Amino acid sequence: MCANYEGFFKKFHETIDNCMDDVTRNNFANLETNSKRVAYLCSLPAIKSYDLRSDIEKSETGGEFPVKKDLEKARQLKDEGNKAVQKGDWAKALQLYSQSMVFVPRKETEELSILYANRSAALSHLEQYEETLSDIKRCLSLGYPRHLRYKVYERKARTLLVLKRNQEAITAFQNTISALDEAESLNKEKRQKMRTDAKLMLEILNKGLTLAGNPKDPEPLKKTPPKPKLPGKNNPQYPAASEAIQIDFDEKKGRYATATRDIQAGETLLIERPFSGVLLGEYSRTHCQNCFIKCSIPLPCPNCPNVVFCSEKCSDTAQKTYHSYECQILPLLWKSGCSVTCHIALRMITQNRKEYFNEISANIDEKPTGVYKTSDYRNIYHLVAHEDERTKQDFLHRSQMTVFLVKLLEISGYFDGKPREKPVEIDELKSMGVDEKHNEAVALIGGLVLKNLQILQFNAHEVFELQCPKPRVGKNIIKHNGKSVFLAGAIFPTLALFNHSCDPSVVRYFCGPYIVVKAVKNIKKGEEVAENYGPIFTTVPKENRQADLKEQYWFDCTCVPCQQNWPLYEEMTENYMRFKCDSDRPCPNVVAVPYDCQEFMIKCGLCEQHTNILKGLKSLQDTDMMYKLGRAAMEEGKYGEAIKKFVEILKLYDATLAPPYKSYYDCIQDMRRCMLALGNYSIV
Numbered sequence: 213m214c215a216n217y218e219g220f221f222k223k224f225h226e227t228i229d230n231c232m233d234d235v236t237r238n239n240f241a242n243l244e245t246n247s248k249r250v251a252y253l254c255s256l257p258a259i260k261s262y263d264l265r266s267d268i269e270k271s272e273t274g275g276e277f278p279v280k281k282d283l284e285k286a287r288q289l290k291d292e293g294n295k296a297v298q299k300g301d302w303a304k305a306l307q308l309y310s311q312s313m314v315f316v317p318r319k320e321t322e323e324l325s326i327l328y329a330n331r332s333a334a335l336s337h338l339e340q341y342e343e344t345l346s347d348i349k350r351c352l353s354l355g356y357p358r359h360l361r362y363k364v365y366e367r368k369a370r371t372l373l374v375l376k377r378n379q380e381a382i383t384a385f386q387n388t389i390s391a392l393d394e395a396e397s398l399n400k401e402k403r404q405k406m407r408t409d410a411k412l413m414l415e416i417l418n419k420g421l422t423l424a425g426n427p428k429d430p431e432p433l434k435k436t437p438p439k440p441k442l443p444g445k446n447n448p449q450y451p452a453a454s455e456a457i458q459i460d461f462d463e464k465k466g467r468y469a470t471a472t473r474d475i476q477a478g479e480t481l482l483i484e485r486p487f488s489g490v491l492l493g494e495y496s497r498t499h500c501q502n503c504f505i506k507c508s509i510p511l512p513c514p515n516c517p518n519v520v521f522c523s524e525k526c527s528d529t530a531q532k533t534y535h536s537y538e539c540q541i542l543p544l545l546w547k548s549g550c551s552v553t554c555h556i557a558l559r560m561i562t563q564n565r566k567e568y569f570n571e572i573s574a575n576i577d578e579k580p581t582g583v584y585k586t587s588d589y590r591n592i593y594h595l596v597a598h599e600d601e602r603t604k605q606d607f608l609h610r611s612q613m614t615v616f617l618v619k620l621l622e623i624s625g626y627f628d629g630k631p632r633e634k635p636v637e638i639d640e641l642k643s644m645g646v647d648e649k650h651n652e653a654v655a656l657i658g659g660l661v662l663k664n665l666q667i668l669q670f671n672a673h674e675v676f677e678l679q680c681p682k683p684r685v686g687k688n689i690i691k692h693n694g695k696s697v698f699l700a701g702a703i704f705p706t707l708a709l710f711n712h713s714c715d716p717s718v719v720r721y722f723c724g725p726y727i728v729v730k731a732v733k734n735i736k737k738g739e740e741v742a743e744n745y746g747p748i749f750t751t752v753p754k755e756n757r758q759a760d761l762k763e764q765y766w767f768d769c770t771c772v773p774c775q776q777n778w779p780l781y782e783e784m785t786e787n788y789m790r791f792k793c794d795s796d797r798p799c800p801n802v803v804a805v806p807y808d809c810q811e812f813m814i815k816c817g818l819c820e821q822h823t824n825i826l827k828g829l830k831s832l833q834d835t836d837m838m839y840k841l842g843r844a845a846m847e848e849g850k851y852g853e854a855i856k857k858f859v860e861i862l863k864l865y866d867a868t869l870a871p872p873y874k875s876y877y878d879c880i881q882d883m884r885r886c887m888l889a890l891g892n893y894s895i896v
């Protein structure tokens with residue numbers, strides 16, 4: 213997830229570069245802290261006089277700027293929704309009402325309440341009953357017109373009946389009857405009929421409940437997926453990780469994860485929420501801004517038309533923290549074409565108040581001790597940034613980017629602690645300079661933004677979901693053939709401590725907002741538990757892997773496949789089998805035995821003892837059949853069952869054979885696909 217400087221940044225960087233004479237350049241090069249770098253750049257006349265307006269106007273990225281709520285647009289979409297209803301196309305109506313809501317200005321509460329009422333009707337027809345009730349609740353809380361309330365109370369009552377929540381249904385029918393008194397626009401006969409029907413329902417319900425001894429209503433169905441859990445105990449020092457993981461340190465490799473005991477393939481090793489994460493602009497109206505889940509029934513931000521949330525909880529979290537500041541600057545950020553990495557660097561600030569950073573700044577350079585908490589910025593601050601290896605040009609480039617992000621923070625009201633309420637006007641971009649009253653904040657927060665940009669270069673992860681094709685009627689959704697789609701960028705502080713291997717031992721996927729890391733191999737106590745930063749040895753040649761890792765992550769990979777020149781999957785030979793030497797002394801050697809070998813006791817070239825390959829072959833005789841069963845379970849979407857089979861096979865393989873060989877990686881690859889199928893997905 214490298215920063216890419218598209219949009220108007222290229223020109224901005226070039227202009228500033230050209231304005232810097234040798235003295236200025238030297239002055240900048242001699243600066244030793246991030247704070248000083250940002251403060252110095254901000255003080256340059258070239259920055260202060262840089263006019264962004266024409267760049268923004270010319271920029272072809274990121275859509276419109278500024279973007280405002282738009283009642284006319286909202287009404288137009290609502291009308292289209294109503295037309296869809298007339299055609300009986302409830303799914304389309306649901307979509308159009310949701311789109312309409314996004315554009316309703318905050319003060320138009322009645323308009324919004326009508327949209328929630330209309331959407332609740334669509335949801336009810338689509339048999340999404342819990343969601344119907346949620347929209348009715350929202351509609352009533354927003355002051356839905358009194359003369360229409362009988363409609364939503366009646367819908368609520370009937371929805372509760374379907375859910376067998378009869379006690380609540382009684383109250384809703386009673387409310388329907390009261391609301392009918394105010395239903396001025398309803399003609400007399402219809403009103404009378406509804407009243408009679410509701411009374412009849414009340415009678416039936418009351419009788420039924422008395423006969424049944426007044427049982428309690430069932431609990432509302434929970435729609436949010438349960439929080440994933442580590443199966444055993446957590447590591448007390450790194451609570452996001454299992455006690456099967458510890459973090460070690462080596463001068464060359466820095467921190468890295470190892471196994472505290474034997475780990476079996478399939479075990480969950482880490483579950484973590486991001487410290488910060490940012491959804492890509494293109495998903496901002498389809499996925500929750502806060503947890504990245506696809507929202508089929510989105511809740512709009514009341515203040516901007518830019519983002520949606522999956523629930524009141526996510527909306528509240530965002531509004532109380534980062535989104536209050538980002539709400540009005542998002543269009544400018546997207547228009548600028550800056551990468552999601554830059555946005556995360558900003559979010560790492562906006563999610564906490566300025567005072568928080570003031571408090572921790574005094575001793576931020578001291579490594580924190582104690583429990584390693586995901587939510588503690590100080591842990592993030594000490595992630596790898598390779599500051600000592602950076603060139604002056606690198607610092608200059610990132611500092612220029614920081615100047616823009618600092619300007620955005622000023623515009624957002626962050627430095628004053630007062631989120632702005634109005635969209636940004638183009639004339640506010642006459643200068644990249646920041647008001648001098650914010651000089652101290654610019655140095656502190658700007659310095660942290662610059663640090664964040666460096667940290668994110670090496671520690672950010674992509675958040676993805678599986679996009680699966682719509683199943684044919686009566687068929688299961690086939691998730692293992694889904695396409696992984698990059699939705700967001702995020703930083704997971706504990707996972708960021710795992711080093712890379714081209715033959716990783718884990719797979720990661722997303723479950724709600726959590727990243728879940730599972731073992732895809734059996735890992736021995738003391739062995740490194742490595743993840744993968746991109747290139748895998750089975751598909752990418754060694755030179756390319758090494759070059760990519762060096763360029764992106766600044767290290768020389770010395771994993772086993774790199775050291776031992778393991779072949780690509782396609783080049784793995786099937787002419788012989790790689791038996792582990794099974795002498796009674798521990799011997800690391802591999803005994804390569806041709807398939808057509810006639811002998812069964814083979815001498816090890818290293819320890820000179822004999823390995824009984826017949827015994828090994830016997831233990832493997834069922835693996836082909838087991839693999840077929842695992843594959844069949846996977847094809848039927850029975851992922852848990854398939855994973856169990858693959859785990860059993862790996863156990864047998866590991867007792868006898870030494871990788872790399874094709875059937876081992878076939879099994880791992882299929883197990884990975886099954887594990888990914890357990891994570892977030894959407895149907896396209």
Ligand SMILES: C[S@@+](CC[C@H](N)C(=O)[O-])C[C@H]1O[C@@H](n2cnc3c(N)ncnc32)[C@H](O)[C@@H]1O
Pocket residue numbers: 464465466467468595596670671708709710711712713765766767768769770771
């Ligand atoms: C996400 S961090 C991993 C944790 C890091 N080692 C630490 O101490 O915080 C990525 C950085 O770790 C180092 N690293 C990761 N994998 C490595 C490997 N296989 N060998 C050597 N260094 C590695 C590199 O410096 C890389 O830029």
